[in-house]
Amino acid sequence: MSGHSHVFLGERHDANARRTLWVVGLTAAMMVAEIVAGHVYNSMALLADGFHMATHAGALAVAAAAYAFARRHAEDRRFTFGTGKVGDLAGFASALVLGVIALGIGVESLGRLFDPRPVAFLEATVVAVIGLAVNLASALLLSDGHGHHHHDHDHHHHDHDNNRRAAFAHVMADALTSVLAIVALLAGRYLGWLWLDPAMGIVGAVVIAFWARSLLRDTAGVLLDTTDPHLEAEVREQVEGPGDARITDLHIWRVGPGAHAAIVSVTGGVEAEAIRRRLVPVHELAHVTIETR
Structure with a gap:
């Protein structure tokens, strides 16, 4: 990797x-x-x-x-x-x-x-x-x-x-x-x-x-890796909007000017690649880790 x-x-x-x-x-x-x-x-x-x-x-x-x-x-x-x-x-x-x-x-x-x-x-x-x-x-x-x-x-x-x-x-x-x-x-x-x-x-x-x-x-x-509430709300909207996925754990923090990393834990039987596609419009996310259950 x-x-x-x-x-x-x-x-x-x-x-x-x-x-x-x-x-x-x-x-x-x-x-x-x-x-x-x-x-x-x-x-x-x-x-x-x-x-x-x-x-x-x-x-x-x-x-x-x-x-x-x-x-x-x-x-x-x-x-x-x-x-x-x-x-x-x-x-x-x-x-x-x-x-x-x-x-x-x-x-x-x-x-x-x-x-x-x-x-x-x-x-x-x-x-x-x-x-x-x-x-x-x-x-x-x-x-x-x-x-x-x-x-x-x-x-x-x-x-x-x-x-x-x-x-x-x-x-x-x-x-x-x-x-x-x-x-x-x-x-x-x-x-x-x-x-x-x-x-x-x-x-x-x-x-x-x-x-x-x-x-x-x-x-x-x-x-101190504080989260951006607006960005967090946007991620939740993109992931949970269709209604077939639920975020159980979410961490978002800044890693550089204009660039954020995120760890997203999701339940609902949706594949990680599908979640990743949903997050494409959130351009502030530069590094995303997805966990599915």
Whole structure:
């Protein structure tokens, strides 16, 4: 039975891997620029954002490594159902990093709210604008192919490439902090609203924490083999619809982006091949095991 394929990497795996590598390069370059500028202009805000971006660069590197690992070991028999979940594991780790970043930004912002520090507004604004441009370019790279091609079923929230989604979340978190920083820096320079910088930091921390929570929930669900109730209902409808078969045990779990495995135990005297034909319309099922009694 070794001829049966267990490669469930997702149709855009290689394209997403290439885009993620480009984003890693862009983020790392911007990180170095912000840290250098922070030293030159004696700006703690730029230094903090530079080191904050370093954590994103690290998380993006993990995403790129996950793509490479999944591709390299796609045919490795040690992985019972292939390496389609490697991206979800990387996404879960990235979500944890996002949560830590949100906490760090929130704590630092609260501290600065009660203890304002002088900021080199002009220089910091220029670098923040450049950083935003890099973030938007990175987001554009990662958003290509963001859509899914499912015409008859609505399971799109379970079909995401969570590794690419995590990389996208990191880039958007950076873009958000850049936008909030630009608004706060301009208000600080022209209106004297020094309090707005830490206030915007708190807003950014809350939004990033929300993204991290959503990503944690979805990736943890994949890693823990949670079932998709809609997909399960569809399988039951296809198998039991004619009325001559009854499902006694059903397990459905995700093995890769858009790909699910299923174990279906059926009674009623219907042959396994007949059940398999009934499940053909359920295109999310990539690996089906049928037990008949």
